Amino acid sequence: MTNRAYSAELAQLAGLLADRTRATFCLALLDGRAWTAGELAAYAQVAPSTASEHLNQLTEGGLLVERRQGRHRYVQLASPLVAELLETLTAHLDPPAVQPRGLRAANASAALARGRTCYDHLAGRLGVAVTDAMTGRGLLDQEGGFALTDAGRAWLTDDLGIEPAALRAGRRPSARGCLDWTERRQHLAGVAGARLCDRLLDRHWIRRIGTGRAVRLTPDGATALHDLLGLDGHAAGLI
Amino acid sequence: MTNRAYSAELAQLAGLLADRTRATFCLALLDGRAWTAGELAAYAQVAPSTASEHLNQLTEGGLLVERRQGRHRYVQLASPLVAELLETLTAHLDPPAVQPRGLRAANASAALARGRTCYDHLAGRLGVAVTDAMTGRGLLDQEGGFALTDAGRAWLTDDLGIEPAALRAGRRPSARGCLDWTERRQHLAGVAGARLCDRLLDRHWIRRIGTGRAVRLTPDGATALHDLLGLDGHAAGLI
């Protein structure tokens, strides 16, 4: 059977993520940025030598790409497709049983739940709220999967100034849903989600908090989203 | 970080698929039917005791559900979501390096490439041809992800007699793309894909070949698809 040929490859791919440390690396890299080997080692609490070996596996397996720069080794997810793969897998996980402990952890956790990037698009309450507002205004159609409406495409290009060419990508769908970890609901992903997130960062409507994935809505951003989408940041718990 | 809580679960989930034998089981079960423990053991060429232990893991991990019936243990993928998860993973694999050897294997492989079921919807040249024909007739919109158009929804209900309620499901998207193993192109999946496949089987427009996943277009089916979609079965290499 054809399956037999695939099963070894499938097992190999899954094996890359089947280790706690490597899984931690990949989830950390879901923020879309490049990390150094040392940062990842410290983050996952393993020896640098251990991290180095794991990174070899992940790059050889095609999940990560690396860039050597001076004495640093920067690694990054190989492509948005890898990010989508990770999102799909994490979406199938049960909600975590443990709650974060301690004030510091609780604050960080609350900030992440409020708003964050998910590889290259928005997630958390912010991501879901924007998605809902777009759907409510007829910019996005969630009936048959995720799809931009004509009005939605016009909104992104005319109102937000996104190049029409930048919305039409090859293999990657222009709009797709991504199941939100904290909200357990879909938010906008795909090319449109990525470009939208770029735009909001460009215009300083959202800003990264610290070095992590968390983002917060700026006052300018709250005004802009209210004008553009009728979104009330306070009511939606975004501020 | 929140990631740390997820990484253990992610590693656990991936670990279920990180074994060659378990991966073989899951890919076999992608045909959507229930297999007995013994069938799977023979298929994957392991001892029954080994298969039993693997099935325990897969069911405890939530990927499979089982039904005890007499002295048989039937197992099945737990839900369409699991099938989608597997499809997503296999879609990220490289095309297999090895070609099937021997006449028998080549025949089986050709039949699978011509048409097959992918869990609960159509795949292979047949699946892609139907998807393309639907897109060409404006029944399906592939611009912004996969979405049924109004005309497409009407076609499924009026021309094929599918209940409108059967197209509107909860968590599962009504239409989505699924990357085809053999064609390396997208075909229609999701609820619409499943109902469409049901219909074609009901009306004997397609028929299963042997006990595997392969299906073939019947003469009636060729006529019907020509009338409904303008699809020429011979030209498309479906017959």
Place this chain on the structure above:
DNA sequence: GCGACGCTTCGGCGGCCACCGAAACGTGCC
């Protein structure tokens, strides 16, 4: 140039796990 630093390579250790065969269990058939 010299030390600090980030990273890698290597050897070794420990634990986990996939596998099997043998024996036991339960069901269906005669």
Place this chain on the structure above:
DNA sequence: GGCACGTTTCGGTGGCCGCCGAAGCGTCGC
């Protein structure tokens, strides 16, 4: 009841793999 058969449980075994520390390599800064 007795046998055949599908399945499970249980030890035992071998191999793989994740981990570390020590040593080595290249880069940067003083």
